[in-house]
Amino acid sequence: MAAEPQSVIPHRRLRGDAERNRARVMEAASGVFAEEGLSASMDDIARRAGLGKATIFRRFGDKNHLLAALACDRLTGMAELGEQLASDPDAGSALRRFMAAAVEQQVSDRALCQAIGGLSRLEPDVHEAKSRLIRAADALLREAQHQGAIRTDLTTLDVMLLVAAISQAVAPLHDYAPRLWRRYLDVVFDGLRPDAANPISQPPPTASQLKAAFGRCPWQGQP
Amino acid sequence: MAAEPQSVIPHRRLRGDAERNRARVMEAASGVFAEEGLSASMDDIARRAGLGKATIFRRFGDKNHLLAALACDRLTGMAELGEQLASDPDAGSALRRFMAAAVEQQVSDRALCQAIGGLSRLEPDVHEAKSRLIRAADALLREAQHQGAIRTDLTTLDVMLLVAAISQAVAPLHDYAPRLWRRYLDVVFDGLRPDAANPISQPPPTASQLKAAFGRCPWQGQP
DNA sequence: ACCTGAACACCGTTCAAGT
DNA sequence: ACCTGAACACCGTTCAAGT
Numbered sequence: 044m045a046a047e048p049q050s051v052i053p054h055r056r057l058r059g060d061a062e063r064n065r066a067r068v069m070e071a072a073s074g075v076f077a078e079e080g081l082s083a084s085m086d087d088i089a090r091r092a093g094l095g096k097a098t099i100f101r102r103f104g105d106k107n108h109l110l111a112a113l114a115c116d117r118l119t120g121m122a123e124l125g126e127q128l129a130s131d132p133d134a135g136s137a138l139r140r141f142m143a144a145a146v147e148q149q150v151s152d153r154a155l156c157q158a159i160g161g162l163s164r165l166e167p168d169v170h171e172a173k174s175r176l177i178r179a180a181d182a183l184l185r186e187a188q189h190q191g192a193i194r195t196d197l198t199t200l201d202v203m204l205l206v207a208a209i210s211q212a213v214a215p216l217h218d219y220a221p222r223l224w225r226r227y228l229d230v231v232f233d234g235l236r237p238d239a240a241n242p243i244s245q246p247p248p249t250a251s252q253l254k255a256a257f258g259r260c261p262w263q264g265q266p
Numbered sequence: 267m268a269a270e271p272q273s274v275i276p277h278r279r280l281r282g283d284a285e286r287n288r289a290r291v292m293e294a295a296s297g298v299f300a301e302e303g304l305s306a307s308m309d310d311i312a313r314r315a316g317l318g319k320a321t322i323f324r325r326f327g328d329k330n331h332l333l334a335a336l337a338c339d340r341l342t343g344m345a346e347l348g349e350q351l352a353s354d355p356d357a358g359s360a361l362r363r364f365m366a367a368a369v370e371q372q373v374s375d376r377a378l379c380q381a382i383g384g385l386s387r388l389e390p391d392v393h394e395a396k397s398r399l400i401r402a403a404d405a406l407l408r409e410a411q412h413q414g415a416i417r418t419d420l421t422t423l424d425v426m427l428l429v430a431a432i433s434q435a436v437a438p439l440h441d442y443a444p445r446l447w448r449r450y451l452d453v454v455f456d457g458l459r460p461d462a463a464n465p466i467s468q469p470p471p472t473a474s475q476l477k478a479a480f481g482r483c484p485w486q487g488q489p
Numbered sequence: 490a491c492c493t494g495a496a497c498a499c500c501g502t503t504c505a506a507g508t
Numbered sequence: 509a510c511c512t513g514a515a516c517a518c519c520g521t522t523c524a525a526g527t
Contacts, residue, residue, distance in 0.1 A: 061510060084500060095512040100502065102510095160438050197453070205450065208435030212427045215383050219475040226468035227428065230420070233464050234457025241456050245449035252442040284491060307519060318493040323521065325491095 061102070067092040068099050069116075072109055076154040081110075083154075110158040111166035117155060118172035121145055125179025135192025138183045139232060142206050146224050149210035150217050156210060170257075177203065194240040198247045205231050284325070290315040291322050292339075295332055299377040304333075306377075333381040334389035340378060341395035344368055348402025358415025361406045362455060365429050369447050372433035373440050379433060393480075400426065417463040421470045428454050 057065060071092035075083045085106060089096035103109040124144055131137035149156040159169070181199040188195050209231060213224045233239075248256075280288060294314035298306045308329060312319035326332040347367055354360035372379040382392070404422040411418050432454060436447045456462075471479075 058509060064511085082500095085502085086500070096501090097503080097512055098510080101512095106501070201449070201453070204435040205431075205453070208431035208450070211434040212431030216471055216475060216479045219478040220471050222468050223471055226424070226466055226470065227431065229464065229466045229468070230424070230428070230457045231454060232457070233462055234453045234455070236462055236464075239456055239459055239462030241452065241459075243449055243452045245445050245452070247449065248439055248443050248446055252439060255442040256439045281490060287492085308521085309519070319520090320493055320522080321491080324493095329520070 064092070064094055064098060065102050067094065068102065068109070069113065073113055073152075073155075076110070076113070077152050080154045081157060107158075108166060110155065111169045113155055114159045115166070115168050115172045117148060117152070118159070118169065118176050121148060122172065122176040122179045125176065125183060129179070129182050129186070134183060134186035134190050138180075138187045138193065138202075139228075141180065141183055142202065142232070143225070143228060145203075145206045146210050146213075146228060149207065150213060150224055153210075153214045153217075156207070160207075191237060193235050194237045196240070196243055197235060200253070201247055202235070205235075287315070287317055287321060288325050290317065291325065291332070292336065296336055296375075296378075299333070299336070300375050303377045304380060330381075331389060333378065334392045336378055337382045338389070338391050338395045340371065340375070341382070341392070341399050344371060345395065345399040345402045348399065348406060352402070352405050352409070356415075357406060357409035357413050361403075361410045361416065361425075362451075364403065364406055365425065365455070366448070366451060368426075368429045369433050369436075369451060372430065373436060373447055376433075376437050376440075379430070383430075414460060416458050417460045419463070419466055420458060423476070424470055425458070428458075 068088065072088045075088050075091055079087070085096050085099060088109075089099055092099075099109065103112060121144065125141050128137040128141050159173075177199055180203060184193065184197070184199050184202055187193040188197075209224055209227045213227060216223055291311065295311045298311050298314055302310070308319050308322060311332075312322055315322075322332065326335060344367065348364050351360040351364050382396075400422055403426060407416065407420070407422050407425055410416040411420075432447055432450045436443075436450060439446055
């Protein structure tokens with residue numbers, strides 16, 4: 044008999060061998076997904092990790108939760124970068140570097156980023172990591188707006204959506220033009236400046252729309 | 267024995283019943299993919315069309331080529347719109363309406379648009395439809411640039427990629443905020459204007475990069 | 490020529506038996 | 509507790525037999 048569904052496994056204390064195996068699966072999965080995309084098979088991951096595939100299911104629940112665990116790591120890393128950049132006195136530049144780092148990460152691991160969108164619905168951990176990321180971005184954006192570097196009719200979620208947009212649009216060309224994303228970041232960033240801002244016809248997404256789309260509670264801190 | 271692989275089927279003359287069945291499959295597939303995404307099963311499509319699923323494989327080769335046939339229709343429709351808009355004397359406005367229509371179509375059928383990216387590699391028909399679309403967009407952009415409505419350091423492919431970017435970014439929210447895409451089109455379009463254009467750090471994709479990424483010959487007509 | 494139920498291969502997931 | 513080969517279910521694809 045299988046143990047009760049361990050779908051929501053916040054990485055509690057594990058026996059030594061289990062802990063080591065968990066790390067192996069994470070490493071193998073990260074490589075395989077990056078190379079072969081979301082359709083990479085659990086068999087491949089298990090083989091690369093040197094384990095039986097049932098072991099992966101025991102630890103992570105299913106394929107989506109394995110992706111969620113990987114996503115958590117990336118999102119948290121990006122949030123930490125955002126928090127560090129907050130100490131930069133030039134907030135416009137800090138925001139831009141933050142956006143650049145986010146695009147670069149998303150573009151270098153397309154599969155994972157495709158997954159992140161639909162994942163916060165499943166995993167509270169992912170949602171929490173996302174919230175932390177949004178909070179960090181929010182601090183950068185507010186300060187940049189305060190300094191007059193960014194137009195004030197934009198919200199943090201707007202900025203994050205545009206970052207995701209650039210990454211996804213450039214993805215098919217990324218193997219052959221690895222710096223192309225900078226071009227579109229330049230263009231989009233020009234659209235974020237106050238210099239030539241025209242009125243926007245649609246309001247930003249409301250809290251209830253966000254909740255409906257992403258499940259759970261929306262991100263706070265929008266003007 | 268199955269007939270020789272009919273992978274590349276340019277919709278030649280078919281027997282009456284086959285023609286009718288082909289149309290039924292297209293209609294069923296269009297609906298099912300739009301509702302359930304790319305992972306919709308061939309069984310579902312066959313059931314909705316009232317046919318055995320082997321019939322679909324006989325006519326279209328495989329799932330990807332079925333998607334390609336659908337994609338062709340959409341791309342051609344969009345190209346025709348672009349050609350009509352070319353007669354508008356206000357080229358900036360025409361380009362913007364063209365972009366709006368493209369975003370709206372992509373957002374309303376996410377699955378198909380996800381597929382279009384990787385498809386021109388397979389189907390010459392898709393590639394041809396894409397080329398026609400690009401030519402139409404190219405005429406609109408050049409005239410808009412000539413009239414001073416759009417900055418001159420952008421290419422047609424830039425515009426198309428940005429359109430795809432907006433569509434993909436907004437997709438997860440589209441069910442709950444169906445007009446949200448206009449917001450990001452506004453912002454991006456502000457980045458396309460000459461008013462506050464800053465220098466761009468990266469050149470547009472080269473012909474050989476496009477060829478490598480999308481297979482076949484690149485689109486012509488870039489400055 | 491075209492149509493199709495049955496068979497095959499692959500992959501996510503679960504189970505029963507192992508340590 | 510944890511590990512795993514075998515079994516199951518599902519889906520894309522092909523086949524052999526039908527009209």
